[in-house]
Amino acid sequence: MPPLRRSDGVLVLGHVSLAEVARDPRFGTPAYVYDVDAIAAEGRELRAAFEQAPHLVAYAVKANSAGPIVKALAAVGCGADVVSGAELTLALRCGVSPEAVVFSGVAKTSAELDLAIGSGTAGIGSIQVESVEEIPRIAARASAAGRVARVSLRINPGVDKEALDTHSYIATGHDEAKFGVPLSSVPEALGLVAISPSLRLVGVGSHVGSQLTAVDGYVASARALFAFAREIRARFPLTFVDAGGGFGIDYGEGCPVRPADFVRATRALQVEMGLGDLALYCEPGRSMVGAHGVLLASVIQRKLAEGRRWTMIDAGMNDLMRPALYQARHRIVPIALDAAASVSAYHVVGPVCESSDDFGVHDLPDDAGSSRLREVAILDAGAYGYSMGSRYNGRAMAAEVFLSGGKVIGATPRSPAEEWVQDRLRAGAALV
Numbered sequence: 423m424p425p426l427r428r429s430d431g432v433l434v435l436g437h438v439s440l441a442e443v444a445r446d447p448r449f450g451t452p453a454y455v456y457d458v459d460a461i462a463a464e465g466r467e468l469r470a471a472f473e474q475a476p477h478l479v480a481y482a483v484k485a486n487s488a489g490p491i492v493k494a495l496a497a498v499g500c501g502a503d504v505v506s507g508a509e510l511t512l513a514l515r516c517g518v519s520p521e522a523v524v525f526s527g528v529a530k531t532s533a534e535l536d537l538a539i540g541s542g543t544a545g546i547g548s549i550q551v552e553s554v555e556e557i558p559r560i561a562a563r564a565s566a567a568g569r570v571a572r573v574s575l576r577i578n579p580g581v582d583k584e585a586l587d588t589h590s591y592i593a594t595g596h597d598e599a600k601f602g603v604p605l606s607s608v609p610e611a612l613g614l615v616a617i618s619p620s621l622r623l624v625g626v627g628s629h630v631g632s633q634l635t636a637v638d639g640y641v642a643s644a645r646a647l648f649a650f651a652r653e654i655r656a657r658f659p660l661t662f663v664d665a666g667g668g669f670g671i672d673y674g675e676g677c678p679v680r681p682a683d684f685v686r687a688t689r690a691l692q693v694e695m696g697l698g699d700l701a702l703y704c705e706p707g708r709s710m711v712g713a714h715g716v717l718l719a720s721v722i723q724r725k726l727a728e729g730r731r732w733t734m735i736d737a738g739m740n741d742l743m744r745p746a747l748y749q750a751r752h753r754i755v756p757i758a759l760d761a762a763a764s765v766s767a768y769h770v771v772g773p774v775c776e777s778s779d780d781f782g783v784h785d786l787p788d789d790a791g792s793s794r795l796r797e798v799a800i801l802d803a804g805a806y807g808y809s810m811g812s813r814y815n816g817r818a819m820a821a822e823v824f825l826s827g828g829k830v831i832g833a834t835p836r837s838p839a840e841e842w843v844q845d846r847l848r849a850g851a852a853l854v
């Protein structure tokens with residue numbers, strides 16, 4: 423995979439100069455730029471790690487829902503993990519087959535369940551049950567549709583939160599999390615599924631958290647999941663076990679493991695535990711797209727006050743929310759490097775009126791005479807960037823630029839300010 427690199431001081435992604443993209447009047451900044459080929463290669467590499475074993479790589483669409491990206495992953499044989507009816511519809515229209523979709527989420531509406539149950543000839547691959555209370559709701563919708571809905575039980579394996587090397591907001595598989603069925607409720611859940619003729623339990627799953635940078639916690643959770651699958655498979659016709667997503671990427675502090683390492687370790691354990699005939703599912707989001715996207719921003723101005731140095735850029739927390747939401751740190755670098763410029767530590771902040779609109783302190787070139795820092799790139803912004811974006815403060819949604827084969831293959835223009843103004847003026851008008 424061609425990673426982000428520098429050529430003659432200028433950042434290059436997917437063989438395209440990011441200085442040219444940032445200065446192209448068709449896009450402007452802030453702009454997300456994605457290397458679609460590298461994303462497809464992630465999909466191929468992860469699928470190859472399963473060797474010939476039955477599997478499904480269900481891409482977690484919420485990480486980055488852009489059509490060209492979901493399509494590219496579908497084209498290399500990935501399925502989709504969706505968390506809303508809209509994501510389900512998007513995945514299907516991007517070429518994912520209904521069979522290859524799993525639907526997660528703790529509060530699926532009846533309309534969303536109907537959509538999942540009614541997709542294709544037999545509904546989607548599986549609806550992931552996240553609570554006992556959800557089971558009769560799914561059963562009733564399936565029964566009303568005259569179909570048998572395939573479901574999987576997302577168990578909460580009770581992995582100790584402290585043992586997971588991730589931020590507490592993105593840890594999901596511990597026993598206080600809102601996600602999944604806790605082990606204490608599993609017997610009741612199984613009993614309910616067993617007496618529901620409109621449900622077929624085809625899988626069991628778990629998802630421990632996100633940005634895991636070691637395989638241990640993931641494999642420990644898979645061990646508990648597999649033990650559970652072994653226990654119930656005589657009673658239920660399981661076809662798969664789903665170990666979830668959460669594979670970490672290198673945000674600058676390192677990530678010694680690749681997504682394929684998680685898969686190989688989990689598959690080996692699965693075979694060792696006598697479940698080798700079941701398909702192994704995983705649900706990666708971040709690792710498929712995170713490193714293959716950058717957010718380009720222009721420097722609006724610098725500020726020197728009370729001994730602090732600030733760099734104000736035209737991208738804010740509405741464009742990339744992770745720092746404000748999870749105290750995440752993204753590397754920020756100049757797009758074009760001026761080797762002669764001196765470097766200082768700057769607080770990099772956006773224009774949004776919130777103190778949390780702060781991307782942290784970064785070493786950046788100083789301005790001197792006519793040599794000014796014009797644009798920066800916020801690295802590893804391909805996951806949970808645009809998809810979490812908002813128009814808070816009347817800001818535009820950022821542009822998106824898609825690269826493939828060494829050139830720009832498509833772009834989403836920035837949403838015009840006038841669109842937001844019209845939308846807000848229309849607020850409340852519908853029933854008058």
Ligand SMILES: *Cc1c(COP(=O)(O)O)cnc(C)c1O
Pocket residue numbers: 482484485503505526527629631632633666667668669705706707708709
């Ligand atoms: C968000 C999510 C994922 C993807 O997590 P990543 O950390 O992006 O890999 C997988 N499964 C479920 C159920 C999710 O909600």
